[in-house]
Amino acid sequence: MNQFENELKNGKFVCSECINCNKLVWPPSDFCNVCFSKVKWRQVSKNGTLIEFAKKDNVIFCIAEFENAIRIMGELETGIKIPSIGQDLNLVQCNYDDKEKFFFRLK
Ligand SMILES: [Zn+2]
Structure with a gap:
């Protein structure tokens, strides 16, 4: 590792x-x-931007960009908001379990 x-x-x-x-x-x-x-x-700053997203079953997967340099994939929690590209989000959780895991929430 x-x-x-x-x-x-x-x-x-x-x-x-x-x-x-x-x-x-x-x-x-x-x-x-x-x-x-x-x-x-x-x-890395926890403030990111939503670049792309796709819904699969009941989970929204997305690509988020941080510090205008780093793009990562993760799960997006939207609450009652409807996601749209360019929206601000926060990194709320990350982990490593055979692979990287990231969880974001819309601001
Ligand atoms: Zn250098």
Whole structure:
């Protein structure tokens, strides 16, 4: 397991950030994919944007974007709201169980 998966297991969504060019490195890696410098790990903002969504059975799956750089897939909780692309959402939960699991809620 890498650092990313380890932190997810503890409910923390972290990403690697280059210590040289300050770029978020996605997918997470120990080295920058632009300048090959080392990275530091930091928590990602929980405020995201809805990019795409699809309903399957009674679950809404979506792609959400964070910090204009990271796109992840997860389950979307809408409450009484109807989702539309571009809407703001929050990351409410994450986990790692053989694969990454993310749960979002519309703002
Ligand atoms: Zn870099």
